[in-house]
Amino acid sequence: MANTVLVTGGAGFVGSHLCDRLVKEGRDVLCVDNFFTGDRENIRHLIGNTQFELLRHDVTFPLYVEVDQIYNLACPASPIHYQRDPVQTTKTSVMGAINMLGLAKRLKVRILQASTSEVYGDPEVHPQPESYWGRVNPIGIRACYDEGKRCAETLFFDYWRQHQLPIKVARIFNTYGPRMSPDDGRVVSNFIVQALRGEDITIFGDGSQSRSFCFVSDLVDGFLALMASPTELTGPVNLGRPDEFTMLELAEIVIELTGSKSQLTRRPLPQDDPRVRKPDIEQAREKLGWEPKTPLRDGLRMTIDYFDAKLRGDPEAATTWDKRAA
């Protein structure tokens, strides 16, 4: 078993849950983050744990450490954040991948890339299997993220072909849960925070566009299964929950679960916003024995519970949601 695991982007939403799980499994974790979108609160409970070390570092610069495994998650994931400094977003995906692949090559260790369903762009194939090459606008406002992640996948597969580096590529579909930032800007956190505050719920466009939502602990299960899989299984493997909801349906469910009196309000649909998105997860089912366990309503209840505590200023919000849910 790999003893020391590097998690880049470890202070972010998904990364912090991954750090928790690895520590729980007895690994030593080196969490690397530049806090572009990450939050110390997400990992505060791990500081002081002898299995956990935090390093402030930007992955666009080389990193010299000794580890046994690498999960490369560093990259802002919310459109408003990755569009804030698009040049830095592309640099993070591409130069971050080059630096982390170089590190993995020197150390001869497995490296997993947190890729994204965004590589499929605004898809003409629905649901999306891994064999679909995607439809991405290379010069649009989402391209810094989509093309950055696509280039990172290219680099991963060239390191595999050219250097026989053991790589794993996970294509993650919309994932939500506790520790998303209240100002993250993605749809689940926006709707829940708006509902809890009694503010209008912002529907972009006519709300008929669809997404599939996976709870974060299910995604972490998928990461671990993929990392532990045979070397030949490089991926890409879709990780997501194959249920599809329109944004109007999501808003209704959030209003129902929070008991909010919030009304819906319309905003313009952002440029290149994908019309539909739903994973084909046959590969993950067959090759990893993985599928998500948490239905949307159950995951939303835990997430609402977290945001409720967070907005009330509860200093334990980042850690108590699963205790209350248990």
Ligand code: NAD
């Ligand atoms: P997040 O924004 O909460 O976390 C990203 C983390 O990376 C943050 O802690 C941020 O500070 C850090 N980071 C950004 N640039 C960095 C840099 N140059 N150097 C070091 N650290 C840097 O997002 P998330 O939802 O936790 O996403 C984690 C990963 O999963 C990302 O790579 C994202 O593209 C991928 N992903 C997430 C989703 C999702 O729905 N959550 C979907 C597809 C892909």
Ligand code: UDP
């Ligand atoms: N969205 C919305 N209201 C919001 C935030 C997002 O209607 O307040 C829509 C957005 O236009 C998109 C969907 O929700 O169609 C998912 O957006 P998100 O930013 O969460 O992720 P992505 O577009 O990357 O899937």
